[in-house]
Amino acid sequence: MTDITAHHDQWFLASLGNTLIWARLRVRPGGTAEVLDSDGNTLSYDSEDTARSQLFDAEFVAFDGLDEEDALIRGFSLHEVSPPQADSDDALRGHMVVSLGARA
Numbered sequence: 001m002t003d004i005t006a007h008h009d010q011w012f013l014a015s016l017g018n019t020l021i022w023a024r025l026r027v028r029p030g031g032t033a034e035v036l037d038s039d040g041n042t043l044s045y046d047s048e049d050t051a052r053s054q055l056f057d058a059e060f061v062a063f064d065g066l067d068e069e070d071a072l073i074r075g076f077s078l079h080e081v082s083p084p085q086a087d088s089d090d091a092l093r094g095h096m097v098v099s100l101g102a103r104a
Helices: 048-057 068-073 089-095
Strands: 008-016 019-027 033-036 042-045 097-099
Touching (some): 019 048, 033 048
Antiparallel strands (some): 019 097, 033 042
């Protein structure tokens, strides 16, 4: 039996000074997509490509596409950050914007 609720999540981030802003792209089985933004809003798109395009236009990058050098240019190390986790989208809301603290 196929699970029709299956989805594929991808994490994106943008950086602003010492702040990381997360967004989750969720691809639905039918090919549509939704983005959970840093305000906790769920934005629907007709396709994964459209959602990705909107994220890139907003200067987000795919977290799984970053290497350590790219991360350091953005002001953090891959060893010190990971996508937010929570039991629900509502609980994620408070973890979508992260302050990395002052840098020496």
